[in-house]
Amino acid sequence: MNEPCDHKYVHYDTTKQKDDRHFGVTTWKRVDFFFCEKCLDEQRKEKTDNTWERPDWY
Ligand SMILES: [Zn+2]
Numbered sequence: 001m002n003e004p005c006d007h008k009y010v011h012y013d014t015t016k017q018k019d020d021r022h023f024g025v026t027t028w029k030r031v032d033f034f035f036c037e038k039c040l041d042e043q044r045k046e047k048t049d050n051t052w053e054r055p056d057w058y
């Protein structure tokens with residue numbers, strides 16, 4: 001028996017990076033980490049943006 005898991009992901013970590021080496025624009029990067037509390041499968045979701053102002057999600 002190997003039933004498919006109806007994953008239930010739980011957020012467990014967030015990392016943020018900010019790169020403003022380039023004049024006038026900043027690269028914002030956020031990575032959220034999740035794991036399924038049933039089978040322990042891991043997922044990550046990345047967001048990046050190049051803007052002058054901080055994005056809402058950062
Ligand atoms: Zn699962």
